[in-house]
Amino acid sequence: MAHPLRIVAVSGGLQRPSKAAALAEHLLDLIADELPCEQRLVELGPLAPQLAGAVWRSQLPDAVERELAVVEQADVLVVATPVYRGAYTGLFKHFFDFIHQDALVDKPVLLAATGGSERHALVIDHQLRPLFSFFQARTLPLGVYATDQDFTNHRLQSEALIARARLAVQRALPLIALARHTKPLQAEDVVLA
Incomplete structure (x- = not known):
């Protein structure tokens, strides 16, 4: 029997409470409403002192190594x-x-x-997509960008943002299902003519 779907969110926010963490948790919950899964939030703010100065993975403490492994093992x-x-x-x-x-x-x-305003919305396509393209990950069709005005007390309040998040998850579900049932191609599987 296959393991439950492991969904991991990574929040790059430095503080708690964090709007980035609140948005990540909201997206996790939307996915969990649709699919049976295990959820995990990795917050980078508390890890900052342990990451500082490390150049090689072997220099990282066990707490950071565990979080890296959680991300690497996510579905x-x-x-x-x-x-x-x-x-x-x-x-x-x-x-x-x-x-x-x-x-x-x-x-x-x-x-x-x-971000503080709409002028940073292109960060998803101009910064995040290229980073995850390097990893050959499957970036999902819709990204979700939120401004400070979309939150009240670090909770999502904007109906437009909530609708966008719901649409992003709905568009993601078929691709998540496809990835769940497709074995990634390994180098040894490739036959060159």
Whole structure:
């Protein structure tokens, strides 16, 4: 019998409460409403002191290594980051720099970001998609971008944002199901003519 679907969200927010974490949790819950799964939220803020100064994965403490393994073993990823200076946080990038480059191949990834205004909305297509394309992950069709005005007390309040999140998950479900039933192609499976 197959293991339950493992859905892991990574929040690049540095603080708690975090709008990025709230958005990630909301997306996790929407997916869990549709599919039986195990959910896990990895918050990078508390890991920041343990990531600082590490250049190689072997230099990381066990707590960070465990979180990296959780991400690598996920069936589906939800990633959410605040936008700082037009891009994902440095901590977010530093964490993903330690992910094995083949660990996310064909893994569905739902992209999300939060920012102070609409002018940063392109971060999903101009920053996050290229990062996960490097990993050969399957970035899902719709990303979810939220501004500060979409939240009240770090809770999603905007009906438009809630509808966008619901649509992103609905569009993702067939691709998640497809990935669940498709074995990733391995190098040894490729036959060159």
